Amino acid sequence: MIWVPLLVLALSVLGLPILRVFCPSSDVTSAPAYGLAAVVLVAYTISANFGLTGADSTALSIIAWTVVALVWLLHTALKKPASRYSVNYRKLVPLLAIAPALLILIPAARYGMPNFFGSVNFDFFYNSRDADYLTNHTALQFTGKTEEILPFIWSSDEQGRFGINFLSAFFVKFVGFNAVHFNAVLISTLIVINSLAFYSVSRELFKYSRAVSVASVFCIILSAGFAQGYSYYLLGQISAMPLLSLSLIAGRRAILPASDDPSRVHSLTAIIFLLNALYVFYAILAVFGALIIGLALILSTMLRRVPLRRFLLISSLLACGTLGLFILLRLFSLDALMQSVMSWISLSLKTASADGSSPAIFSEYTLEPFLLLLFGVVSYPATQSLMSLLVGFGPNRGLILIVVGLLTFVCFVFALLSCFKYSRLRWPEMAIISSITLISLVSSFVFFITGSGYSIFKISNWLIPYLMPVFLSAILVALEFRGKRRTIVALLSAIVLAANITTAGAYTSPFWLFSKSERGVNARKVNGMKGVNELKAALLPYPHADLSFDLKNGIRNAWIANEFAADRNVGSLTNNLQPLADRRLPAIPCGERRWLSEGTILIADAEAQDIFAAGVKSNAFFVGQSYSAAFVSDIDQYAYLGRGAYLVETVPLGVSIADGFPRTFRWVERGVELFYFTRVSGKIDLSFDVAPGYVDGPTPRNLTLSAPGITSQATFDQHRWHLQFKSLRVSPGLNCFYIESPDRVAAKPRFGAVVRAGTQIDFRLLSFAIANIGIFQRN
Numbered sequence: 001m002i003w004v005p006l007l008v009l010a011l012s013v014l015g016l017p018i019l020r021v022f023c024p025s026s027d028v029t030s031a032p033a034y035g036l037a038a039v040v041l042v043a044y045t046i047s048a049n050f051g052l053t054g055a056d057s058t059a060l061s062i063i064a065w066t067v068v069a070l071v072w073l074l075h076t077a078l079k080k081p082a083s084r085y086s087v088n089y090r091k092l093v094p095l096l097a098i099a100p101a102l103l104i105l106i107p108a109a110r111y112g113m114p115n116f117f118g119s120v121n122f123d124f125f126y127n128s129r130d131a132d133y134l135t136n137h138t139a140l141q142f143t144g145k146t147e148e149i150l151p152f153i154w155s156s157d158e159q160g161r162f163g164i165n166f167l168s169a170f171f172v173k174f175v176g177f178n179a180v181h182f183n184a185v186l187i188s189t190l191i192v193i194n195s196l197a198f199y200s201v202s203r204e205l206f207k208y209s210r211a212v213s214v215a216s217v218f219c220i221i222l223s224a225g226f227a228q229g230y231s232y233y234l235l236g237q238i239s240a241m242p243l244l245s246l247s248l249i250a251g252r253r254a255i256l257p258a259s260d261d262p263s264r265v266h267s268l269t270a271i272i273f274l275l276n277a278l279y280v281f282y283a284i285l286a287v288f289g290a291l292i293i294g295l296a297l298i299l300s301t302m303l304r305r306v307p308l309r310r311f312l313l314i315s316s317l318l319a320c321g322t323l324g325l326f327i328l329l330r331l332f333s334l335d336a337l338m339q340s341v342m343s344w345i346s347l348s349l350k351t352a353s354a355d356g357s358s359p360a361i362f363s364e365y366t367l368e369p370f371l372l373l374l375f376g377v378v379s380y381p382a383t384q385s386l387m388s389l390l391v392g393f394g395p396n397r398g399l400i401l402i403v404v405g406l407l408t409f410v411c412f413v414f415a416l417l418s419c420f421k422y423s424r425l426r427w428p429e430m431a432i433i434s435s436i437t438l439i440s441l442v443s444s445f446v447f448f449i450t451g452s453g454y455s456i457f458k459i460s461n462w463l464i465p466y467l468m469p470v471f472l473s474a475i476l477v478a479l480e481f482r483g484k485r486r487t488i489v490a491l492l493s494a495i496v497l498a499a500n501i502t503t504a505g506a507y508t509s510p511f512w513l514f515s516k517s518e519r520g521v522n523a524r525k526v527n528g529m530k531g532v533n534e535l536k537a538a539l540l541p542y543p544h545a546d547l548s549f550d551l552k553n554g555i556r557n558a559w560i561a562n563e564f565a566a567d568r569n570v571g572s573l574t575n576n577l578q579p580l581a582d583r584r585l586p587a588i589p590c591g592e593r594r595w596l597s598e599g600t601i602l603i604a605d606a607e608a609q610d611i612f613a614a615g616v617k618s619n620a621f622f623v624g625q626s627y628s629a630a631f632v633s634d635i636d637q638y639a640y641l642g643r644g645a646y647l648v649e650t651v652p653l654g655v656s657i658a659d660g661f662p663r664t665f666r667w668v669e670r671g672v673e674l675f676y677f678t679r680v681s682g683k684i685d686l687s688f689d690v691a692p693g694y695v696d697g698p699t700p701r702n703l704t705l706s707a708p709g710i711t712s713q714a715t716f717d718q719h720r721w722h723l724q725f726k727s728l729r730v731s732p733g734l735n736c737f738y739i740e741s742p743d744r745v746a747a748k749p750r751f752g753a754v755v756r757a758g759t760q761i762d763f764r765l766l767s768f769a770i771a772n773i774g775i776f777q778r779n
Contacts, residue, residue: 003185003189004105004185004188004189004192007185007186007189008032008189008192008193008196010035011031011032011033011035011036011039011193012028012031012032012035013031013035013069013073014035014038014039014062014065014066014068014069015030015031015032015033015034015035015036015037015038016028016031016034016035016069016072016073017068017069017072017073018034018035018038018273019031019034020072021266022034022250022266022267022269022270022273023249023250023253023266023267023270024266026200026204026249027094027199027200027203028094029094029097029196029197029199029200030196030197030200030245030246030249032192032193032196032197032242033193033196033197033242033243033245033246034246035065036167036193036239036242036243037243037246037273037274037277037281038061038065038277039058039061039062039065039166039167040058040061040163040164040166040167040277040280040281041163041273041276041277041280041329042057042060042061042064042065043057043058043060043061043166043167043170044057044139044163044166044280044329045057045329045330046060046061047134047138047139047140047166048138048139048140048329048330048332048333048336049329049330049331049332049333050332051138052138053134053135053136053137053138053169053173054131054134054135054137054138054139054165054166054169054170055134055135055136055166055169055170055172055173055174056173057138057139057166058166058167058169058170059170059174062170093210093211093214094196094199094210094213094214096214097195097196097198097199097213097214097217098192098195098196099195099214099218100191100195100217100218100221100222101188101191101192101195101221105188105191105192121232121233121234121555122554122555122558122578122579123232123233123234123235123236124180124183124187124233124234124235125180125555125558125559125562126156126160126578127156127162127164127165127168127183127235127236128168128179128180128182128183128562129152129154129155129156129179129558130155130156130160130161130162130165131165131168131169131172131179131182131183132152132169132172132179133154133155133156134155134165134166134168134169135169135172135173137155139161139166140333140336141155142155142156142157142158142161143155147577147578147581148572148576148577148578149554149557149558149572149576149577149578150549150557150558150561150570150571150572150576151565151569151570151571152561152562152565152570158339158340158343158344159283159343159344162235162236162239162240162281162282163239163240163277163280163281163282164186164190164235164236164239164281167186168182168183168186178562178563178566179562180559180562183235186235186239187230187233187235187238190235190238190239190242191221191230191238193242194221194226194238194241194242194245195217195221196242197241197242197245197246198216198217198220198221198245198465199213199214199216199217200245200246200249201220201245201248201249201466202216202217202220202469204249204252204253204429205248205249205252205429205432205433205466205469206423206425206429206433206469206473207423207424207425207429208469212472212476215472216468216469216472219468219469219471219472219497219500220465220466220468220469222500222501222504223376223464223465223468223500223504224375224376224377224379224460224499224500224503224504224507225376225460225461225462225464225465226241226461226465226504227503227504227507227508228379228380228460228461228504228507229461230508231507231508234461236281236282237282237285237458237461237462239281239282240278240281240282240285241285241462243274243277243278243281243285243289244278244285244288244289244462245466246270246274247270247271247274247275247278247289247293248289248292248293248432248436248466250267250268250270250271250274251271251289251292251293251296251432252296252428252429252431252432253267253270253428254267254268254271254293254297254314254318255296255297255300255305255306255427255428255431255432256428268314268317268318268321269321271293271318271322272318272321272322272325273325274289275289275290275322276322276325276326276329279326283344284344284348284458285462287348288439288462288463290322291435291439292432292435292436292439293318293432293435294315294318295435295438295439296428296431296432296434296435297311297314297315297431298311299431299434299435300427300428300431303427305427305431361453361454361763362380362453362454362456362457363451363453363759363760363761363763364380364381364382364383364453364761365380365448365453365454365456365457365460366447366448366451366452366453366456366756366759367398367750367753367755367756367759367761368397368398368399368401368402368405368753368754368755369382369387369401369405370405370444370448370456371402371405371406371408371409372387372401372404372405372408373456373457373460374444374456374459374460374464375405375408375409375412375460375464375496375500376460376464376496376499376500376503376504377404377405377408377496377499377500377503378499378503379503379506379507380457381761382401383761385503385506386502386506387401387404391404394752395751395752396752397752398750398752398753398754398755399752399754402754402755407492408496411471411489411492411493411496412467412470412471412496414474414485414489414492415470415471415473415474415489415492415493416433416437416470418473418474418477418478418486418489419433419470419473419474419477422477422480422481422486423473423476423477433467433470436463436466436467437467439463440459440463440464440467443455443459444456444459444460447459451756451759468497468500470493471493471494471496471497472493472497474486474489474490474493475490475493475494475497477490478490530625530626531606531624531625531626531627532560532563532626532627534624534625534626534627535560535603535622535624535626535627535629536563536564538621538622538624538629539564539601539622539629542601543567543568545568545599545600545601545631546568546569546570546571546597546599546600546601547561547564547568547569547570547571547600547601547603548570548571548572548573548596548600548601548602548603548632549561549570549571549572549573549602549603549604550572550573550574550575550602550603550604550605550609550610550640551575551603551604551605551627552575552605552610552647552648553575553647553648554572554575554576554577554578554579554582554647555579556575557572557575557576560603560627571600573594573596573602573640574640574641574642574675575647577643582643582645582646582647583643583644583645583646583669583764584643584644585643585644585670585671585673586643589644589671589673589736589738589740590642590673590707590736590737590738592642593675593734593736594675594734595632595677595733595734596632597632598631598632598633599631599632599633600631600632601629601630601631601632602629602630602631602632602635602638603627603628603629604620604627604628604629604630605626605627605628606623606624606625606626606627606628607626608664610640610641610648610666611641611648611662611664611665611666611770611771611772611773612639612773612774612775613687613772613773613774619634619635619636621634635677636678636679637676637677637678637679637775637777638676638677639674639675639676639677639773639775640675641666641672641673641674641675642672642673642674642675642736643672643673644668644669644670644671644672644673645666645667645668645672645770646666646667646668646669646764647666648664648665648666649664649665649666649667650663650664651663651664661689661691661721661769661771662689662771662772664771665689665691665769665770665771665772666769666770666771667693667764667766667767667768667769668739668741668766668767668768668769668770669764669765669766669767670740670741670767671738671739671740671741672738672739672740672770673736673737673738673739674686674736674737674738674739674773675734675735675736676730676734676735676736676737676775677733677734677735678730678731678732678733678735678777679732680732680777681729681730681731681732682729682730682777682778683727683728683729683730683777683778684728684730684775684776684777684778685724685725685726685727685728685774685775685776685778686705686724686725686726686728686737686773686774686775687722687723687724687725687772687773687774687776688722688723688739688770688771688772688773688774689721689722689723689770689771689772690703690716690721690723690739690768690769690770690771691716691718691721691768691769692716692717692718692767692768693745693765693766693767693768693769694747694748694762694766695745695746695747695748695765695766695767696745696746696747696748697743697744697745697746697767698743699717700715700716700717700720701715701716701717701741701743701768702714702715702741702742702743703715703716703723703739703740703741703768704738704739704740704741704742705725705737705738705739706737706738706740707728707735707736707737707738709729710728710729710737712725712728716768727778739770741767741768743767745765745767747760747765
């Protein structure tokens, strides 16, 4: 926990000289973000141009900026007499802006940050793995693409390398942190830095007082979009948002009349610096930052708030300066420059087009709840939100969601008009807020038309939080200027803000639902570090044994293997594919077979393994509270699922399910591999439960079980799902059975759909569910 305030303080000291040069009159709350941007941008430049590792270049950057900060502090101290130093307690008010971050900091500190940010989102682990990679590699080095998680010999690709990983690499190499553990600390630190940057946004863009700015920070941090980002542990975008905040502030200063901003060159320099830093941190936000500032300048010129000559001067300086610095920072690595830009353009176009080449994740953002999800009135997925309880699941549900969404949109429009008409904003502030609004809404509507739900999800995370103070302004205006219409708009705005806080609570509620017995269990109720120390103690007598993991999913395999990867060879028997790759079958089912050497130790869950019934494992030398361990040489029989099935799911007790069907199961789109290891030849009985998915298909459904020399068929439906296959012959070693439903199935039209009836909330084609696999050897 102590690392969070230390990091914020250190980055503040490093960023203070830059802040005072670029924006002399700004609050010091912007200093940590400037420090973060400066350290990472210089580290990237050194690494990309001179071939130093990411960790070494970050060390040089920190040393350089420390010298600059010390010289500036000494110069400032000598310049200002001691008699002029005094404590202004009003300037301590911005510290209250970090209060919303306590939603994460308190439970994370209580349960230990490495435990708290456990196996939830693979993106978080992906960033951590790349930080490890940068300890010994440069900014321009990448491994080839791989779908496998273990062993840890891969890095991110060009699009997945975020600037924040350079800071992580430094702490891994020189401070001795585990990358995953440090990123758990870092994400909490970034929430604090975001809170301080949002305070500066509230002061500069909305002209709030110190106290109201603190309230505004609450509205932003507790907005659904921002809360969703940190509840998913999206480290890259969270690290870049403070820089986006600063670029918006600098953009507003660039539009100020010359009489109000004598240091315009400083503001333009700040924009150039921040846009280049944003590209390193999270490239797409650099594009959005440039679009917002550019559109604000265009609007100012069209409305004759900025003379055409001044517009041409500012825009040309910004364009030439940004492009010039972009090239200068890569002067000795120009060969990689064009490739990097083209790969980002390709990825962005592919994401925005939703051409069907990748799974349609976040598809609900393109359906009836579009506006409600965009403005954070409901949580994702909307079918599990509080709104669904109020609206129900009747035939008119879709229409009701559209009407409520349009009402929310109208409320925002009137709140914005009220904010502009009655608040104390001048044109430069209005120009930036208008640009954020236009780009957010226009791009969201375009993505709605193209069907790119993922892009709308990102817009709701990146830009919509900056518009939450608009609703707060409408409330403040109604309190100051009485009026029936303003009162109605204020009441609706209060409802929208309350809905956002409720939605944010839905996203962050797992952070608080802990008991002492669950110490080491992460925020999503999944065993993270619980039992790891116990497992480490059990493995101490075998320091040279390789480890292989067969845990509930690939993220858990990665998370726990990370604890042992420093001094052991680690691998995974199954669940070893990165998210969304596990659903795809190999070209030839059962064609790829994998078993382990006799001296390997197999780590599995102590509780029920995967979706298997009892009687599959044997001879473990350690069974703890969370994990078990056995030498492969001691295992007489073992079974595991290969490719073709999605991750294990468990239906909560309060949710209805077909009577008698197991609540723990896996979904399958077409077929799934079942591997069985035995040391003796003979026959086995195989049984499992299988039920039709949410698709249109024949009744009853057909199922085929195949293996070398074996082909068996059966049928199942929603009332008959327990299947048995007896006297299946197996040979010593690894055997494979392929379980497939050959039926042609199609997604069912959504009930109550108003738009895109053929688009499913769940993008998966859930052909059938399989559960309760039992394998029994015959005598």
